[in-house]
Amino acid sequence: MKAVVTVIGKDQKGIIAKVSNILFENDVNILDISQTIMQDMFTMIMLVNMESDKVSFKELSQMLEKTGEEMGLSIHMQREEIFTSMHRI
Protein backbone atom coordinates (compact mmCIF):
# COMPACT_ATOMS: atom_id res chain seq x y z
CA MET A 1 0.00 0.00 0.00
CA LYS A 2 1.11 3.54 -0.64
CA ALA A 3 1.28 6.10 2.12
CA VAL A 4 1.94 9.81 2.29
CA VAL A 5 4.40 11.16 4.87
CA THR A 6 4.01 14.86 5.54
CA VAL A 7 6.42 16.97 7.52
CA ILE A 8 5.33 20.47 8.49
CA GLY A 9 7.18 22.95 10.66
CA LYS A 10 10.10 25.30 11.02
CA ASP A 11 12.87 24.72 8.50
CA GLN A 12 16.03 23.23 10.01
CA LYS A 13 19.00 21.10 9.07
CA GLY A 14 18.62 17.37 8.68
CA ILE A 15 14.86 16.98 8.31
CA ILE A 16 15.05 14.92 5.14
CA ALA A 17 18.05 13.00 6.44
CA LYS A 18 16.31 11.98 9.65
CA VAL A 19 12.99 11.02 8.08
CA SER A 20 14.49 9.13 5.18
CA ASN A 21 16.84 7.33 7.54
CA ILE A 22 13.91 6.00 9.57
CA LEU A 23 12.24 4.86 6.36
CA PHE A 24 15.46 3.22 5.14
CA GLU A 25 16.02 1.38 8.42
CA ASN A 26 12.54 -0.03 8.19
CA ASP A 27 12.74 -1.15 4.59
CA VAL A 28 10.31 1.41 3.28
CA ASN A 29 10.91 2.66 -0.25
CA ILE A 30 10.46 6.35 -1.11
CA LEU A 31 8.64 6.79 -4.42
CA ASP A 32 8.50 10.56 -4.63
CA ILE A 33 9.46 13.63 -2.62
CA SER A 34 8.44 17.25 -2.91
CA GLN A 35 9.26 20.07 -0.59
CA THR A 36 8.26 23.66 -0.49
CA ILE A 37 7.82 26.62 1.82
CA MET A 38 4.11 27.18 2.31
CA GLN A 39 2.88 30.08 4.47
CA ASP A 40 6.38 30.39 5.98
CA MET A 41 6.35 26.75 6.95
CA PHE A 42 8.65 24.06 5.69
CA THR A 43 6.47 21.43 4.07
CA MET A 44 7.73 18.12 2.81
CA ILE A 45 5.54 15.49 1.25
CA MET A 46 6.80 11.98 0.58
CA LEU A 47 5.03 9.20 -1.20
CA VAL A 48 6.27 5.87 0.15
CA ASN A 49 5.64 2.23 -0.52
CA MET A 50 4.52 0.79 2.80
CA GLU A 51 5.17 -2.89 2.22
CA SER A 52 7.71 -3.54 4.91
CA ASP A 53 8.02 -6.81 6.81
CA LYS A 54 10.04 -5.09 9.50
CA VAL A 55 7.44 -2.77 10.90
CA SER A 56 3.65 -2.29 11.02
CA PHE A 57 1.94 0.81 9.71
CA LYS A 58 1.08 1.91 13.22
CA GLU A 59 4.59 1.39 14.60
CA LEU A 60 6.25 3.33 11.81
CA SER A 61 3.68 6.07 12.07
CA GLN A 62 4.37 6.39 15.80
CA MET A 63 8.12 6.37 15.22
CA LEU A 64 7.81 9.25 12.75
CA GLU A 65 5.51 11.20 15.02
CA LYS A 66 7.96 10.83 17.90
CA THR A 67 10.86 12.03 15.76
CA GLY A 68 8.69 14.95 14.71
CA GLU A 69 8.04 15.89 18.31
CA GLU A 70 11.75 15.78 19.10
CA MET A 71 12.48 18.15 16.22
CA GLY A 72 9.49 20.40 16.88
CA LEU A 73 7.80 19.31 13.65
CA SER A 74 4.47 17.79 12.86
CA ILE A 75 4.95 14.50 11.02
CA HIS A 76 2.03 12.40 9.79
CA MET A 77 1.84 9.19 7.85
CA GLN A 78 -1.47 8.36 6.21
CA ARG A 79 -2.70 6.00 3.52
CA GLU A 80 -2.65 7.69 0.13
CA GLU A 81 -6.36 7.06 -0.48
CA ILE A 82 -7.46 9.66 2.05
CA PHE A 83 -6.05 12.40 -0.16
CA THR A 84 -7.03 10.97 -3.51
CA SER A 85 -10.59 10.29 -2.42
CA MET A 86 -11.05 13.74 -0.92
CA HIS A 87 -9.69 15.72 -3.84
CA ARG A 88 -10.30 13.56 -6.93
CA ILE A 89 -13.57 12.59 -8.53
Added chain:
Amino acid sequence: MINPFEVIETIKMIDEENLDIRTITMGISLKSCAGPDIDTVCEKVYNKITTYAKNLVKTGEDIEAQFGIPIINKRISVTPIATLVDALEEPTVEKCVKIAKTLDRAAKTTGVNFIGGYTALVHKDYTKGERILIESIPEALASTDLVCSSVNVGSTRAGINMDAVKQMGQVIKKAAELTVDTQGFACAKLVVFCNAVEDNPFMAGAFLGEGEGECVINVGVSGPGVVKCALEKVKGEDFGVVAETIKKTAFKITRMGQLVAQEASKRLNVPFGIVDLSLAPTPAVGDSVAYILEEMGLEMCGTHGTTAALALLNDAVKKGGIMASGYVGGLSGAFIPVSEDAGMIAAAKDGVLTLEKLEAMTCVCSVGLDMIVIPGDTSAETISAIIADEAAIGMVNTKTTAVRVIPAPGMVEGDVVEFGGLLGTGPVMPVKKYSSAEFINRGGRIPAPLQSLKN
Protein backbone atom coordinates in the same frame (compact mmCIF):
# COMPACT_ATOMS: atom_id res chain seq x y z
CA MET B 1 2.23 12.91 -7.31
CA ILE B 2 -0.37 14.28 -5.05
CA ASN B 3 -0.81 18.03 -4.99
CA PRO B 4 0.90 19.37 -1.83
CA PHE B 5 -1.76 22.04 -1.33
CA GLU B 6 -4.44 19.37 -1.23
CA VAL B 7 -2.45 17.27 1.20
CA ILE B 8 -1.98 20.22 3.52
CA GLU B 9 -5.66 21.15 3.23
CA THR B 10 -6.70 17.67 4.34
CA ILE B 11 -4.25 17.61 7.23
CA LYS B 12 -5.33 21.06 8.34
CA MET B 13 -8.98 20.02 8.30
CA ILE B 14 -8.18 17.12 10.62
CA ASP B 15 -5.63 18.81 12.89
CA GLU B 16 -7.09 22.27 13.25
CA GLU B 17 -10.70 22.20 12.11
CA ASN B 18 -11.96 19.10 13.93
CA LEU B 19 -12.76 17.03 10.84
CA ASP B 20 -13.68 13.56 11.97
CA ILE B 21 -15.82 10.58 11.24
CA ARG B 22 -18.44 10.88 13.92
CA THR B 23 -19.52 7.27 13.98
CA ILE B 24 -19.23 3.86 12.40
CA THR B 25 -22.44 2.12 13.35
CA MET B 26 -22.94 -1.58 12.79
CA GLY B 27 -26.56 -2.55 12.35
CA ILE B 28 -27.31 -6.07 13.55
CA SER B 29 -30.63 -7.79 12.97
CA LEU B 30 -31.98 -9.55 16.04
CA LYS B 31 -34.96 -11.05 14.24
CA SER B 32 -33.38 -14.49 14.52
CA CYS B 33 -33.24 -14.15 18.32
CA ALA B 34 -37.00 -13.94 18.86
CA GLY B 35 -38.65 -16.65 20.91
CA PRO B 36 -41.02 -17.31 23.82
CA ASP B 37 -38.44 -17.86 26.57
CA ILE B 38 -36.72 -14.75 27.93
CA ASP B 39 -33.51 -16.45 29.03
CA THR B 40 -33.00 -18.09 25.66
CA VAL B 41 -33.71 -14.76 23.92
CA CYS B 42 -31.17 -12.92 26.06
CA GLU B 43 -28.55 -15.57 25.45
CA LYS B 44 -29.11 -15.43 21.69
CA VAL B 45 -29.04 -11.62 21.67
CA TYR B 46 -25.79 -11.49 23.61
CA ASN B 47 -24.11 -14.12 21.49
CA LYS B 48 -25.19 -12.61 18.20
CA ILE B 49 -24.10 -9.07 19.04
CA THR B 50 -20.76 -10.09 20.52
CA THR B 51 -20.02 -12.35 17.55
CA TYR B 52 -20.98 -9.91 14.79
CA ALA B 53 -19.39 -6.87 16.41
CA LYS B 54 -16.35 -8.67 17.80
CA ASN B 55 -13.90 -6.76 15.58
CA LEU B 56 -15.85 -3.53 15.14
CA VAL B 57 -13.90 -1.37 17.58
CA LYS B 58 -10.50 -2.74 16.58
CA THR B 59 -11.26 -2.27 12.89
CA GLY B 60 -12.33 1.30 13.56
CA GLU B 61 -9.10 1.96 15.43
CA ASP B 62 -7.00 0.39 12.67
CA ILE B 63 -8.63 2.54 10.01
CA GLU B 64 -8.13 5.58 12.20
CA ALA B 65 -4.42 4.82 12.55
CA GLN B 66 -3.80 4.12 8.88
CA PHE B 67 -5.79 6.95 7.37
CA GLY B 68 -5.03 9.44 10.09
CA ILE B 69 -8.67 10.46 10.42
CA PRO B 70 -10.23 10.33 13.89
CA ILE B 71 -13.24 8.03 14.20
CA ILE B 72 -14.92 9.25 17.35
CA ASN B 73 -17.55 6.60 17.96
CA LYS B 74 -18.07 2.95 17.20
CA ARG B 75 -21.66 1.93 17.82
CA ILE B 76 -24.24 -0.77 17.32
CA SER B 77 -27.86 -0.48 16.28
CA VAL B 78 -30.27 -3.39 16.50
CA THR B 79 -33.75 -4.42 15.41
CA PRO B 80 -36.43 -2.61 17.46
CA ILE B 81 -36.51 -4.62 20.69
CA ALA B 82 -40.32 -4.41 20.76
CA THR B 83 -40.22 -7.09 18.03
CA LEU B 84 -38.56 -9.47 20.51
CA VAL B 85 -40.92 -8.47 23.30
CA ASP B 86 -43.94 -9.28 21.16
CA ALA B 87 -42.62 -12.80 20.57
CA LEU B 88 -42.16 -13.48 24.30
CA GLU B 89 -44.52 -15.63 26.25
CA GLU B 90 -46.24 -13.29 28.71
CA PRO B 91 -44.09 -10.18 28.23
CA THR B 92 -43.54 -8.03 31.31
CA VAL B 93 -41.62 -4.87 32.15
CA GLU B 94 -39.07 -6.98 34.08
CA LYS B 95 -38.42 -9.11 31.01
CA CYS B 96 -37.92 -6.01 28.87
CA VAL B 97 -35.41 -4.61 31.35
CA LYS B 98 -33.60 -7.92 31.29
CA ILE B 99 -33.16 -7.55 27.52
CA ALA B 100 -31.92 -3.97 28.02
CA LYS B 101 -29.33 -5.21 30.50
CA THR B 102 -28.28 -7.90 28.03
CA LEU B 103 -27.77 -5.24 25.35
CA ASP B 104 -25.73 -3.19 27.80
CA ARG B 105 -23.55 -6.17 28.65
CA ALA B 106 -23.04 -7.02 24.97
CA ALA B 107 -22.13 -3.41 24.19
CA LYS B 108 -19.56 -3.37 26.99
CA THR B 109 -18.04 -6.66 25.82
CA THR B 110 -17.58 -5.33 22.29
CA GLY B 111 -16.21 -2.00 23.55
CA VAL B 112 -18.65 0.23 21.64
CA ASN B 113 -19.81 3.42 23.29
CA PHE B 114 -23.55 3.13 22.64
CA ILE B 115 -26.07 0.55 21.49
CA GLY B 116 -29.35 1.76 20.00
CA GLY B 117 -32.58 -0.03 19.26
CA TYR B 118 -34.47 -0.24 22.53
CA THR B 119 -37.19 0.92 20.27
CA ALA B 120 -40.88 0.71 19.44
CA LEU B 121 -42.52 1.96 16.24
CA VAL B 122 -46.05 2.92 17.19
CA HIS B 123 -46.90 5.70 14.72
CA LYS B 124 -50.30 4.21 14.08
CA ASP B 125 -50.99 1.99 17.07
CA TYR B 126 -49.42 -0.25 19.67
CA THR B 127 -49.02 -3.99 19.84
CA LYS B 128 -49.09 -5.54 23.30
CA GLY B 129 -45.31 -5.92 23.37
CA GLU B 130 -44.71 -2.36 22.21
CA ARG B 131 -46.87 -0.98 24.98
CA ILE B 132 -44.92 -2.93 27.59
CA LEU B 133 -41.56 -2.00 26.09
CA ILE B 134 -42.42 1.71 26.22
CA GLU B 135 -43.56 1.31 29.81
CA SER B 136 -40.17 -0.24 30.63
CA ILE B 137 -38.04 2.53 29.05
CA PRO B 138 -37.40 4.60 32.21
CA GLU B 139 -36.18 1.63 34.20
CA ALA B 140 -34.27 0.17 31.25
CA LEU B 141 -32.38 3.45 30.70
CA ALA B 142 -31.81 4.09 34.39
CA SER B 143 -30.36 0.62 34.97
CA THR B 144 -28.03 0.55 31.95
CA ASP B 145 -25.16 2.74 30.77
CA LEU B 146 -24.95 2.34 27.01
CA VAL B 147 -28.47 1.49 25.87
CA CYS B 148 -30.29 4.10 23.79
CA SER B 149 -33.99 4.11 23.20
CA SER B 150 -36.31 5.62 20.62
CA VAL B 151 -40.03 5.61 19.95
CA ASN B 152 -41.66 6.61 16.68
CA VAL B 153 -45.00 8.24 17.45
CA GLY B 154 -45.98 9.63 14.08
CA SER B 155 -45.46 9.51 10.34
CA THR B 156 -46.68 11.34 7.26
CA ARG B 157 -48.40 8.15 6.15
CA ALA B 158 -50.04 7.23 9.44
CA GLY B 159 -50.64 10.48 11.29
CA ILE B 160 -49.75 10.93 14.96
CA ASN B 161 -50.52 8.38 17.65
CA MET B 162 -51.59 10.80 20.38
CA ASP B 163 -51.90 8.04 22.98
CA ALA B 164 -48.21 7.35 22.45
CA VAL B 165 -47.44 11.07 22.56
CA LYS B 166 -49.21 11.28 25.91
CA GLN B 167 -47.40 8.23 27.22
CA MET B 168 -43.99 9.52 26.10
CA GLY B 169 -44.45 12.68 28.20
CA GLN B 170 -44.88 10.44 31.24
CA VAL B 171 -42.01 8.17 30.21
CA ILE B 172 -39.62 11.12 29.89
CA LYS B 173 -40.67 12.47 33.29
CA LYS B 174 -40.19 9.11 34.92
CA ALA B 175 -36.82 8.53 33.24
CA ALA B 176 -35.65 11.89 34.64
CA GLU B 177 -36.93 11.06 38.12
CA LEU B 178 -35.16 7.70 38.14
CA THR B 179 -31.85 9.40 37.34
CA VAL B 180 -32.01 12.35 39.75
CA ASP B 181 -28.35 11.89 40.68
CA THR B 182 -27.26 12.63 37.11
CA GLN B 183 -29.77 15.46 36.44
CA GLY B 184 -32.05 13.19 34.43
CA PHE B 185 -29.33 11.71 32.25
CA ALA B 186 -31.56 8.82 31.14
CA CYS B 187 -33.52 11.32 29.01
CA ALA B 188 -30.37 12.06 26.98
CA LYS B 189 -30.56 8.46 25.77
CA LEU B 190 -34.19 8.68 24.65
CA VAL B 191 -35.58 10.14 21.43
CA VAL B 192 -39.19 10.51 20.33
CA PHE B 193 -39.46 10.50 16.54
CA CYS B 194 -41.87 11.33 13.79
CA ASN B 195 -40.90 9.71 10.46
CA ALA B 196 -37.98 7.82 12.03
CA VAL B 197 -35.45 6.51 9.51
CA GLU B 198 -34.36 2.88 9.40
CA ASP B 199 -30.65 3.40 8.73
CA ASN B 200 -29.72 6.23 11.07
CA PRO B 201 -26.17 5.76 12.43
CA PHE B 202 -26.52 8.50 15.07
CA MET B 203 -27.51 8.10 18.70
CA ALA B 204 -29.72 8.16 20.58
CA GLY B 205 -32.09 7.39 17.70
CA ALA B 206 -30.29 4.59 15.86
CA PHE B 207 -32.07 1.30 15.25
CA LEU B 208 -31.97 -1.25 12.45
CA GLY B 209 -35.24 -0.93 10.57
CA GLU B 210 -37.65 -3.55 9.34
CA GLY B 211 -36.42 -3.35 5.75
CA GLU B 212 -32.75 -3.78 6.59
CA GLY B 213 -30.62 -6.89 6.19
CA GLU B 214 -28.73 -9.17 8.55
CA CYS B 215 -25.81 -6.85 9.24
CA VAL B 216 -24.76 -3.51 7.78
CA ILE B 217 -22.22 -0.72 8.22
CA ASN B 218 -23.53 2.85 8.27
CA VAL B 219 -21.29 5.87 8.71
CA GLY B 220 -21.99 9.36 9.98
CA VAL B 221 -19.58 12.15 9.10
CA SER B 222 -19.06 15.46 10.79
CA GLY B 223 -17.17 18.67 10.30
CA PRO B 224 -18.88 21.93 11.30
CA GLY B 225 -15.44 23.39 12.00
CA VAL B 226 -14.31 22.74 8.44
CA VAL B 227 -17.37 24.47 6.99
CA LYS B 228 -16.91 27.41 9.33
CA CYS B 229 -13.25 27.85 8.34
CA ALA B 230 -14.16 27.62 4.65
CA LEU B 231 -16.75 30.36 5.11
CA GLU B 232 -14.23 32.61 6.85
CA LYS B 233 -12.49 32.89 3.50
CA VAL B 234 -15.58 34.25 1.71
CA LYS B 235 -16.57 36.98 4.16
CA GLY B 236 -18.96 39.49 2.61
CA GLU B 237 -19.59 37.47 -0.56
CA ASP B 238 -23.18 36.86 -1.64
CA PHE B 239 -25.22 33.73 -0.85
CA GLY B 240 -24.42 32.03 -4.13
CA VAL B 241 -20.78 31.98 -3.08
CA VAL B 242 -21.70 30.86 0.46
CA ALA B 243 -23.76 27.93 -0.84
CA GLU B 244 -21.06 26.94 -3.30
CA THR B 245 -18.37 27.02 -0.60
CA ILE B 246 -20.44 24.82 1.72
CA LYS B 247 -21.19 22.39 -1.11
CA LYS B 248 -17.52 21.95 -1.97
CA THR B 249 -16.60 21.46 1.67
CA ALA B 250 -19.43 18.98 2.25
CA PHE B 251 -18.27 17.02 -0.78
CA LYS B 252 -14.80 16.63 0.71
CA ILE B 253 -16.10 15.73 4.15
CA THR B 254 -18.45 13.14 2.72
CA ARG B 255 -15.71 11.57 0.62
CA MET B 256 -13.95 10.79 3.90
CA GLY B 257 -17.10 9.11 5.14
CA GLN B 258 -17.46 7.11 1.96
CA LEU B 259 -13.83 5.98 2.13
CA VAL B 260 -14.07 4.94 5.77
CA ALA B 261 -17.42 3.20 5.21
CA GLN B 262 -16.07 1.20 2.28
CA GLU B 263 -12.91 0.29 4.14
CA ALA B 264 -14.81 -0.76 7.28
CA SER B 265 -17.26 -2.76 5.20
CA LYS B 266 -14.42 -4.57 3.40
CA ARG B 267 -12.45 -5.34 6.55
CA LEU B 268 -15.45 -6.52 8.54
CA ASN B 269 -16.94 -8.35 5.56
CA VAL B 270 -20.27 -6.66 6.18
CA PRO B 271 -22.26 -4.82 3.47
CA PHE B 272 -21.95 -1.03 3.34
CA GLY B 273 -25.30 0.62 3.95
CA ILE B 274 -25.22 4.40 3.80
CA VAL B 275 -23.26 7.53 4.59
CA ASP B 276 -25.23 10.04 6.61
CA LEU B 277 -24.44 13.52 5.25
CA SER B 278 -24.42 15.20 8.56
CA LEU B 279 -22.93 18.19 10.27
CA ALA B 280 -22.81 17.03 13.86
CA PRO B 281 -21.34 19.46 16.36
CA THR B 282 -19.44 18.70 19.56
CA PRO B 283 -19.03 20.98 22.57
CA ALA B 284 -15.39 21.58 21.51
CA VAL B 285 -14.77 25.18 20.53
CA GLY B 286 -14.60 25.37 16.74
CA ASP B 287 -16.88 22.38 16.17
CA SER B 288 -20.17 24.22 16.29
CA VAL B 289 -23.07 24.51 13.81
CA ALA B 290 -24.09 27.76 15.50
CA TYR B 291 -20.72 29.29 14.63
CA ILE B 292 -21.35 28.52 10.94
CA LEU B 293 -24.64 30.42 11.11
CA GLU B 294 -22.88 33.27 12.90
CA GLU B 295 -20.11 33.24 10.28
CA MET B 296 -22.83 33.89 7.70
CA GLY B 297 -23.42 37.21 9.39
CA LEU B 298 -25.68 36.68 12.39
CA GLU B 299 -24.50 38.31 15.59
CA MET B 300 -25.75 35.34 17.57
CA CYS B 301 -27.42 32.08 16.68
CA GLY B 302 -31.15 32.36 17.37
CA THR B 303 -31.58 35.92 16.18
CA HIS B 304 -33.77 36.79 13.18
CA GLY B 305 -32.34 35.20 10.04
CA THR B 306 -31.22 32.02 11.80
CA THR B 307 -33.83 29.82 10.13
CA ALA B 308 -32.89 31.09 6.67
CA ALA B 309 -29.20 30.60 7.35
CA LEU B 310 -29.81 27.06 8.57
CA ALA B 311 -31.99 26.26 5.55
CA LEU B 312 -29.21 27.30 3.20
CA LEU B 313 -26.62 25.34 5.19
CA ASN B 314 -28.71 22.19 5.34
CA ASP B 315 -29.49 22.22 1.64
CA ALA B 316 -25.92 22.94 0.57
CA VAL B 317 -24.58 20.13 2.78
CA LYS B 318 -26.89 17.67 1.01
CA LYS B 319 -26.13 18.98 -2.47
CA GLY B 320 -22.40 18.80 -1.86
CA GLY B 321 -22.49 15.47 -0.12
CA ILE B 322 -24.78 13.54 -2.40
CA MET B 323 -22.27 13.21 -5.23
CA ALA B 324 -19.54 12.10 -2.86
CA SER B 325 -21.24 8.91 -1.75
CA GLY B 326 -22.84 6.04 -3.61
CA TYR B 327 -25.53 5.56 -1.00
CA VAL B 328 -26.78 8.41 1.08
CA GLY B 329 -29.25 7.91 3.90
CA GLY B 330 -29.88 8.28 7.59
CA LEU B 331 -30.88 11.73 8.75
CA SER B 332 -28.55 13.67 6.41
CA GLY B 333 -28.43 17.34 7.31
CA ALA B 334 -27.28 19.72 9.99
CA PHE B 335 -27.90 18.76 13.61
CA ILE B 336 -28.82 21.29 16.25
CA PRO B 337 -28.35 19.59 19.62
CA VAL B 338 -28.26 22.54 21.99
CA SER B 339 -26.12 21.11 24.81
CA GLU B 340 -23.60 19.66 22.35
CA ASP B 341 -22.84 22.87 20.48
CA ALA B 342 -20.68 25.59 22.04
CA GLY B 343 -22.39 28.36 20.04
CA MET B 344 -25.88 27.17 20.88
CA ILE B 345 -25.03 26.80 24.56
CA ALA B 346 -23.91 30.43 24.58
CA ALA B 347 -26.98 31.58 22.64
CA ALA B 348 -29.34 29.67 24.94
CA LYS B 349 -27.66 31.10 28.04
CA ASP B 350 -28.08 34.55 26.58
CA GLY B 351 -31.77 33.90 25.94
CA VAL B 352 -31.47 34.57 22.19
CA LEU B 353 -31.98 30.94 21.28
CA THR B 354 -35.40 29.89 22.56
CA LEU B 355 -37.53 26.78 22.25
CA GLU B 356 -39.77 28.56 19.73
CA LYS B 357 -36.85 29.53 17.51
CA LEU B 358 -35.46 26.00 17.71
CA GLU B 359 -38.86 24.68 16.67
CA ALA B 360 -38.74 26.88 13.58
CA MET B 361 -35.20 25.72 12.87
CA THR B 362 -36.30 22.08 12.97
CA CYS B 363 -38.51 22.76 9.95
CA VAL B 364 -35.43 23.25 7.79
CA CYS B 365 -32.78 20.93 9.22
CA SER B 366 -32.31 17.25 9.67
CA VAL B 367 -33.83 16.47 13.03
CA GLY B 368 -35.62 18.22 15.82
CA LEU B 369 -35.54 19.60 19.34
CA ASP B 370 -32.38 17.93 20.46
CA MET B 371 -30.61 17.87 23.84
CA ILE B 372 -32.68 20.61 25.36
CA VAL B 373 -32.83 20.92 29.13
CA ILE B 374 -36.16 22.16 30.47
CA PRO B 375 -37.20 22.92 34.06
CA GLY B 376 -37.61 19.87 36.31
CA ASP B 377 -41.16 20.82 37.23
CA THR B 378 -42.37 20.77 33.60
CA SER B 379 -45.51 18.60 33.51
CA ALA B 380 -45.74 15.38 31.51
CA GLU B 381 -48.55 16.94 29.46
CA THR B 382 -46.40 19.92 28.49
CA ILE B 383 -43.63 17.55 27.36
CA SER B 384 -46.22 15.61 25.37
CA ALA B 385 -47.42 18.84 23.79
CA ILE B 386 -43.85 19.74 22.80
CA ILE B 387 -43.61 16.28 21.19
CA ALA B 388 -46.95 16.76 19.42
CA ASP B 389 -45.86 20.10 17.94
CA GLU B 390 -42.62 18.65 16.69
CA ALA B 391 -44.31 15.52 15.31
CA ALA B 392 -46.80 17.73 13.47
CA ILE B 393 -43.93 19.58 11.78
CA GLY B 394 -42.44 16.26 10.70
CA MET B 395 -45.74 14.79 9.57
CA VAL B 396 -46.82 17.74 7.45
CA ASN B 397 -43.39 18.43 5.94
CA THR B 398 -42.63 14.76 5.21
CA LYS B 399 -39.42 14.90 7.16
CA THR B 400 -37.92 13.35 10.25
CA THR B 401 -38.38 15.31 13.45
CA ALA B 402 -37.47 14.30 16.94
CA VAL B 403 -37.62 15.41 20.53
CA ARG B 404 -34.91 14.76 23.08
CA VAL B 405 -35.64 16.94 26.09
CA ILE B 406 -34.36 16.55 29.62
CA PRO B 407 -36.63 17.80 32.41
CA ALA B 408 -33.70 18.04 34.85
CA PRO B 409 -35.02 17.29 38.35
CA GLY B 410 -34.88 20.27 40.68
CA MET B 411 -33.50 22.58 38.01
CA VAL B 412 -35.10 25.88 37.09
CA GLU B 413 -34.69 28.39 34.28
CA GLY B 414 -31.21 29.88 34.36
CA ASP B 415 -29.54 26.80 35.88
CA VAL B 416 -26.97 24.90 33.87
CA VAL B 417 -26.64 21.12 33.69
CA GLU B 418 -23.27 19.50 32.98
CA PHE B 419 -23.58 16.18 31.16
CA GLY B 420 -19.91 15.94 30.26
CA GLY B 421 -18.23 14.45 27.22
CA LEU B 422 -19.95 14.71 23.84
CA LEU B 423 -23.29 15.49 25.50
CA GLY B 424 -21.97 18.80 26.78
CA THR B 425 -23.62 21.48 28.87
CA GLY B 426 -27.30 22.32 28.92
CA PRO B 427 -28.69 25.67 30.06
CA VAL B 428 -32.23 25.16 31.37
CA MET B 429 -34.61 26.73 28.84
CA PRO B 430 -38.04 28.04 29.77
CA VAL B 431 -41.30 26.44 28.62
CA LYS B 432 -44.77 28.02 28.47
CA LYS B 433 -46.57 28.25 31.79
CA TYR B 434 -50.02 27.59 30.34
CA SER B 435 -51.43 24.06 30.36
CA SER B 436 -51.88 21.77 27.37
CA ALA B 437 -53.29 18.96 29.54
CA GLU B 438 -56.81 18.92 28.15
CA PHE B 439 -55.48 18.75 24.60
CA ILE B 440 -53.11 15.88 25.37
CA ASN B 441 -55.67 13.94 27.40
CA ARG B 442 -58.02 13.62 24.41
CA GLY B 443 -55.97 10.70 23.11
CA GLY B 444 -56.62 8.86 19.85
CA ARG B 445 -54.90 9.58 16.59
CA ILE B 446 -54.37 12.70 14.52
CA PRO B 447 -55.28 11.59 10.99
CA ALA B 448 -52.61 11.44 8.31
CA PRO B 449 -52.43 14.72 6.37
CA LEU B 450 -53.32 15.23 2.74
CA GLN B 451 -49.60 14.96 1.96
CA SER B 452 -49.83 11.22 2.68
CA LEU B 453 -52.10 10.59 -0.30
CA LYS B 454 -49.44 10.41 -2.98
CA ASN B 455 -50.54 7.28 -4.81
